[in-house]
Structures are given as C-alpha cells and as structure tokens.
Amino acid sequence: MEYIFHIIILISIYGILALAQNLVMGEAGLLAISGAAFYGIGAYVAAIFATKLGLSIITTLFIAPIIAGLIALVIGASFARFRDDYFMLATLGFLMIFNTVTKNWEILTNGSYGIPGIPKPQIFGFIFSTPLSFVFLSLFLLIIVTIVSELIKRSSFGRALNAIREDEDALKIFGYQTSRYKLMIFTIGAALSALGGVLFASYITFIDPNLFTVNESILLWAMIVVGGMGQTRGVLLGALLLIIIPEMLRFVGFPTEVVGLMRQCIYGLLLVFFMLYRPKGILGIYKL
Amino acid sequence: MKEKLLELKNLSAGYNETKIIHDISLFINEGEIVALMGPNGAGKSTILKAIFGLIEHTGHVLYEGEKILSTPESLVKMGVAYVPQGRRVFNNLTVEENLEIGGFSLNNKAECSRRVHHLMNLFPALHAKRIEYAGSLSGGQQQLLSIARGLMTSPKLLLLDEPTLGLSPKIVKEIFQTIKTINQDQKIAVIVVEHNLHSLLPITDRAYVLAHGQIVASDSGPAIAKSDILERVFMGKI
Numbered sequence: 025m026e027y028i029f030h031i032i033i034l035i036s037i038y039g040i041l042a043l044a045q046n047l048v049m050g051e052a053g054l055l056a057i058s059g060a061a062f063y064g065i066g067a068y069v070a071a072i073f074a075t076k077l078g079l080s081i082i083t084t085l086f087i088a089p090i091i092a093g094l095i096a097l098v099i100g101a102s103f104a105r106f107r108d109d110y111f112m113l114a115t116l117g118f119l120m121i122f123n124t125v126t127k128n129w130e131i132l133t134n135g136s137y138g139i140p141g142i143p144k145p146q147i148f149g150f151i152f153s154t155p156l157s158f159v160f161l162s163l164f165l166l167i168i169v170t171i172v173s174e175l176i177k178r179s180s181f182g183r184a185l186n187a188i189r190e191d192e193d194a195l196k197i198f199g200y201q202t203s204r205y206k207l208m209i210f211t212i213g214a215a216l217s218a219l220g221g222v223l224f225a226s227y228i229t230f231i232d233p234n235l236f237t238v239n240e241s242i243l244l245w246a247m248i249v250v251g252g253m254g255q256t257r258g259v260l261l262g263a264l265l266l267i268i269i270p271e272m273l274r275f276v277g278f279p280t281e282v283v284g285l286m287r288q289c290i291y292g293l294l295l296v297f298f299m300l301y302r303p304k305g306i307l308g309i310y311k312l
Numbered sequence: 313m314k315e316k317l318l319e320l321k322n323l324s325a326g327y328n329e330t331k332i333i334h335d336i337s338l339f340i341n342e343g344e345i346v347a348l349m350g351p352n353g354a355g356k357s358t359i360l361k362a363i364f365g366l367i368e369h370t371g372h373v374l375y376e377g378e379k380i381l382s383t384p385e386s387l388v389k390m391g392v393a394y395v396p397q398g399r400r401v402f403n404n405l406t407v408e409e410n411l412e413i414g415g416f417s418l419n420n421k422a423e424c425s426r427r428v429h430h431l432m433n434l435f436p437a438l439h440a441k442r443i444e445y446a447g448s449l450s451g452g453q454q455q456l457l458s459i460a461r462g463l464m465t466s467p468k469l470l471l472l473d474e475p476t477l478g479l480s481p482k483i484v485k486e487i488f489q490t491i492k493t494i495n496q497d498q499k500i501a502v503i504v505v506e507h508n509l510h511s512l513l514p515i516t517d518r519a520y521v522l523a524h525g526q527i528v529a530s531d532s533g534p535a536i537a538k539s540d541i542l543e544r545v546f547m548g549k550i
Contacts, residue, residue, distance in 0.1 A: 180412065183405060184413070184416075186402070189404075193366075197384055197396060198384075198388060198415075198461075199389065
C-alpha cells in the first residue's frame, strides 16, 4: 500500500510542476526550459530555511513561491522580449546557472553533497510523517494549483495569454503590452513550481543539484506534450502516465537500476512518438 | 467644413536599413473614406504600419491637429483602430472572445459587453457564430470578424489593410458594402489599402496613388477611376 501512496504523491508533485509549466508553455506558448530551476529553487529554499534556520516546511510553502516569483520577475524582465527558440535558450541558460550555483555555493547549498535531513511538514502539532498523511497534503496542494490554473485559463488574462501564443503581434494592435503578460505568467509559473519543489524536498528529505537538471524540465515538457498542451485535464493525465509507465517496468522483471536508466529513454521516445503521430497530445487541441 | 482627422507630414519608413516610403504627406478628414492604391511594393501597407507605430519612421503624424507619438497603445486610446492584412483572428478563441480582445483598451467589462452586443447586431453573420472558434469560420466571416474586432473601441479612424485579400467577388462586394455602412452610419473615417480598385473607387471620397514609395497622384475616387494614372502605375510606366 505504501508503494501506491508513494506513486500518488509523485503524481501529485509532478502534476503541480506540470501544471505550472503548462501555464507558461501551454497557455502562453513560451518555450521555457527553466521549470526544473524554479522547482529546485523551491526545494532549496525549503531545505535551507528548514535545516539552517529552523523554519517549518509549512512556512516555506509560503516563502519559496515568493522567492522563486521574485527571481522569475527579475530574470523574466529581460527574457520577456525574447520569442520561441531565443526564449528557450535564455531559460536554458538560467537553468545552467542555477545548477552551477547549487553545485558550487557550498556554504549555502552544501554543493554536490546535497542537503539531508529535511523535515516533514508540521501544522498545529500534526506531522505529515506517514505516506497516507502526505498523500492528503500533496493532493490538497494539487487541487489548489489546479483551481489556480483553471481560474487563470478562464479569465481575460488567460485569453490574452492564448492570443499571445497564437499571434503576439496581432495582440499588440489592440494596445496590449504583451511583454507584461509574459512576465506575469512566467512569475506565476515559477511560484507554483516552487510549491512543488517544497513538497518534493520535504517528502524525499534529501536534495542535491542532480535532481534539478534539464532532464527534469524535459520530463515536464513530455508530460504536457503527451497529455495535451493547454488542457488542465490533459496535463494531469500526462503526469499520471509518465509516472506510472516507467514504474510498470518493475513489474515486467526489469531491475531497479535499469528502470532508472530506462525512464529517460521512455520519456524521450514518448516525446518523439507524440510529435510524429499525435502532436496535440491525448487530450490537447494545440500543437507545440 | 470637415476637419482634418489625421495628417502625415514627410513620413519616411521602412524595414531595417531599407526605406520603403519616402517623404509621404497626406491627410484624411473626419468621416472620409480614403484609398491608398498602387502596385505591390509601392509602400501602401507600410504607411498604415508607420501610422500605427508598428515600424519606426521619421516625419510627423498629426491627429486632430496635434503631433502624436505613434504607438499602438496610444493610438487605440485616441480612437484609431488597425485591421491588419491577412485577417489575423485568433483561431483558438471564439468569435465573442476575439471581440473582447479587441475591446481591451475600453478597460470596462460592462462597456465591452455592450459593444460586443452592438457589433453582433451589426454583423448578423457573426452573431450566429458567436460561440464558435474563429478558426472554424470561412475567410469572409473571418474578415468580418477582423473588422468588427477593430470597431470594438468605437474608433474615429479605421485603418484597413487589404480587407478583401483572397476573398471571392461576392464576398468582396459585401465587405465593401460593410465598410460603406460603417462609414455612413457611425461616421468613422477609413483609410483602406486595396487591390480591388474597381470595387473600391466608387465608395471612396479620395484616393492616393503610390509608386516606388512616393505619392504620384491624388484626387477623388471617380476622378482617379477616369484617369489613366492607375494603368500607368500598374504597367510600370511611372
């Protein structure tokens, strides 16, 4: 049963991350590859504040999105003028800087050794120490992020983001300052990714820089592409499938270390397959 | 006596280092329909883009007698709407959502809804499709939507770039009739760039003929139609 709880928790965490990434990529069409960086910022904020300053994880659930959002606001101010592949390269550059900082700023991040002993969340004396209690916490946060995502999608702000995705220049004709919209959604996406990072850090209780590489960003892309870009249900389905499919390999006799290696191959193959045969994803209506 | 609504003085513009239009001076009065005509590459669309601040330019743009800084944001607020070439509707938004996007600068939800309602009455073809995706509309319906979207802010001046491009003759006639109706009923001045000269000239008050980025003739629509200037320009004799 604990294994099932573990899978549900992973689906919830990646559901949050994929929804956050979808706001930027699916709704606004910004090919950001920095999802793993903001996920990592959330995890590191939780780890550092909890282990070095003694703050509770619940407190960091509020602090981490603010810090990630502020960082996104600062870097996004210069990225917002970029489009398409230029934007992707700029965000990849940011992810590389984040990885370098986490590996080398040892006083703060403990470098490649990582940060162990991250506590479980605790509220009013109740500790989310059992897998079942963590399932409830992670599902609760997933529901909140899903609601936020849907509210944005159905608002006039969401419509403007969709219009940016389709034809940014045409939108400017009506007086929209599109760079502001792009900056706003980039910041919101970063803040929500950080929420997933906090949850992940307190669940695993240990983080190191190798957990937040470009592979994680590609996984989030794969979840969105497979499930269906710009569709909340589709993105959640993508997260569900891409967590469950590699796990199924365990049941057909593959050893654990092979499953780990196969995971990236599966994500890559799925991306190629969907790009070739179903570019809109399972439930999507837009192409990448 | 009609007042000058928009005036260009010595306007030059282009893309990067290449100048497309040189020292263009023209004007449009309140409530007029003015056509910009000429062969491909003459600079007609470039004039509209320069007026609307979509490309860099030198020279002056005067609106209601005052020099203005041409940016889409400021022009929309002043009452200028631009309907670009190629329709450029948002295919994955509904007809109604496209119109709401056009009403962004109204900054008033109730007024925006009122305008959507008004335009749906003005364009019954769109009313029937209000909750359908713009991408599912025919070319003619998309062009009507594009014009209606431009009208969301109740502009005083409408800049129309090739509104009949790629449409059948029957639809072309309907589009020109719509432009005339808008002009007469709502007193909206229109600058229109167009290739369908014979359909357009009867509804224009004045026309400017362009060649090689410069104005080579200007007169009333019927006078231009009677002269041989268009033939000479399109045959490359000027």
